[in-house]
Amino acid sequence: MNSYFNSRYSMVKDLPFAMKGDNPEKKLRLTLLIAGFSSILAGLYMVIINVSSGRNGVAGLYCISLSLGFYIAAVAFSDKLSKHLYIIVHALLLIIILLFLLDNGHAIEKHSEYNYLVALTVGSVLVLRQQSPYLSKIFPIICLVVYLFFISTGLTWQLKHFQFNIPQESGFYIVNCAVPMIALLLTAFTLRGNYSETDLIKRELSQAIEKNALELYYQPQVDSDKNLMGFEALLRWKHPAKGYISPEVFIPVAEKSGLIIEIGKWVMERTLQQIAEWDRTQYLGDLVFSVNISPLQLMHRDFTQETLLTLSHYKIRPERLKFEITETTFIYDQKRIGEVINHFSQLGVKWAIDDFGVGYSSLKSISDFAIDDIKIDKSLTLQIFKNESSAIVVQKTIELSREMGITVLAEGIESEEYFTYLRDKGCHLFQGYHFARPLPAPDALVWIKKAKI
Numbered sequence: 001m002n003s004y005f006n007s008r009y010s011m012v013k014d015l016p017f018a019m020k021g022d023n024p025e026k027k028l029r030l031t032l033l034i035a036g037f038s039s040i041l042a043g044l045y046m047v048i049i050n051v052s053s054g055r056n057g058v059a060g061l062y063c064i065s066l067s068l069g070f071y072i073a074a075v076a077f078s079d080k081l082s083k084h085l086y087i088i089v090h091a092l093l094l095i096i097i098l099l100f101l102l103d104n105g106h107a108i109e110k111h112s113e114y115n116y117l118v119a120l121t122v123g124s125v126l127v128l129r130q131q132s133p134y135l136s137k138i139f140p141i142i143c144l145v146v147y148l149f150f151i152s153t154g155l156t157w158q159l160k161h162f163q164f165n166i167p168q169e170s171g172f173y174i175v176n177c178a179v180p181m182i183a184l185l186l187t188a189f190t191l192r193g194n195y196s197e198t199d200l201i202k203r204e205l206s207q208a209i210e211k212n213a214l215e216l217y218y219q220p221q222v223d224s225d226k227n228l229m230g231f232e233a234l235l236r237w238k239h240p241a242k243g244y245i246s247p248e249v250f251i252p253v254a255e256k257s258g259l260i261i262e263i264g265k266w267v268m269e270r271t272l273q274q275i276a277e278w279d280r281t282q283y284l285g286d287l288v289f290s291v292n293i294s295p296l297q298l299m300h301r302d303f304t305q306e307t308l309l310t311l312s313h314y315k316i317r318p319e320r321l322k323f324e325i326t327e328t329t330f331i332y333d334q335k336r337i338g339e340v341i342n343h344f345s346q347l348g349v350k351w352a353i354d355d356f357g358v359g360y361s362s363l364k365s366i367s368d369f370a371i372d373d374i375k376i377d378k379s380l381t382l383q384i385f386k387n388e389s390s391a392i393v394v395q396k397t398i399e400l401s402r403e404m405g406i407t408v409l410a411e412g413i414e415s416e417e418y419f420t421y422l423r424d425k426g427c428h429l430f431q432g433y434h435f436a437r438p439l440p441a442p443d444a445l446v447w448i449k450k451a452k453i
């Protein structure tokens with residue numbers, strides 16, 4: 001009994017935070033609580049008003065909605081949420097229909113009651129998005145049909161028989177009610193599509209970390225003589241049903257949800273573990289391994305200490321590592337970022353600016369930090385033969401970087417033509433499908449074995 005009350009208490013205590021959090025179940029419970037209390041308050045008010053004006057039948061109806069309010073609020077704390085949801089949504093729909101039919105003492109204002117159905121339709125699309133196809137798709141459509149039926153017929157129950165109240169200028173009236181309602185419903189469905197896709201990725205991604213479904217691939221980076229200089233570690237997520245999911249899809253979700261901290265830690269640990277493994281059996285020379293670091297990860301208070309611990313655990317020289325960050329990192333606390341960069345630089349870790357040429361890249365903004373490399377993004381590289389201004393940007397970037405003592409790596413080298421062009425312009429390092437796609441560890445090892453290190 002005691003544990004029952006404790007679990008209820010912690011549910012109540014947590015609910016206000018559901019506003020901010022990303023837990024859809026908590027959000028649903030909070031919505032139920034709000035809906036329950038609103039029904040209680042609105043029901044109470046309507047009972048008093050109707051009793052005082054002698055409309056006892058309608059007052060009785062509001063008594064039912066009042067009780068339903070208590071029921072909905074109680075369900076917010078129930079363990080078998082989905083079972084109760086079927087009862088709640090249908091009871092709400094039924095009460096609203098009865099309201100349309102019976103609360104017919106006034107003419108023009110009566111139409112305002114149709115708004116309850118708008119709320120129920122759009123609310124159910126959004127709130128029930130995680131529920132069964134019936135609740136999340138069919139029920140809102142039933143609500144829409146009921147709405148369209150009532151606005152076009154104005155059906156009520158009067159003097160023991162049904163009465164139609166077709167609105168004057170019914171064409172205008174129906175179109176003006178139906179079109180916004182359908183637009184609202186479609187918007188809610190579209191929005192929900194994005195939400196639920198993101199929710200789904202988020203949930204599955206956190207399971208993927210636990211179930212070891214993440215993997216690292218390694219893409220070779222070569223110098224102007226095509227000698228192997230290092231690898232970039234790139235994440236792969238092998239989904240049991242959907243196959244490989246691109247990091248372009250799941251990294252942004254991980255960044256938004258904060259999962260990137262855990263993922264980034266895993267990537268660092270796994271890369272260092274892999275280097276240590278290769279190091280035991282293979283001569284690695286001066287190969288450098290690049291790791292992508294998200295801004296949140298870099299800003300995290302434990303980043304420096306945890307990374308240093310992992311480095312010493314696997315006995316890896318810091319010179320073996322290069323951290324790739326994007327320019328957006330610098331919009332965060334510049335002083336702190338500068339300190340982290342300096343700390344690792346002094347130990348021998350290199351820093352590269354990733355995605356150079358995307359957005360507002362400027363060499364000036366990075367000159368304040370101890371940056372060793374810039375990586376010209378593949379989107380810019382792939383434009384050099386198509387777009388003259390891209391070619392000029394690339395050329396000037398290489399010239400300026402060389403003057404500043406910064407190494408330039410061109411990403412997205414897809415053919416020999418790109419390679420020779422960029423090599424002749426002065427680029428130092430190259431990465432792209434022309435040399436190799438990102439490779440699973442055993443294939444990367446083949447490259448290491450072949451390399452003239």
Ligand code: C2E
Pocket residue numbers: 219233234235246247248251264267292293294354355378411412413414431432433434438
């Ligand atoms: P990025 O850091 O710019 O990585 C380079 C991307 O370009 C990789 O895509 C790579 O497969 C692709 N690429 C390489 N050569 C070529 C080429 O010749 N042509 C074309 N069209 N593409 C090429 P990938 O592996 O899908 O990664 C996409 C992005 O996901 C990465 O872009 C990076 O921003 C992010 N990412 C991947 N792994 C990690 C990670 O461990 N941590 C973090 N924070 N982000 C990661």
Ligand code: CA
Pocket residue numbers: 232292324354
């Ligand atoms: Ca990168």
Ligand code: CA
Pocket residue numbers: 354355376377378411
């Ligand atoms: Ca890039």
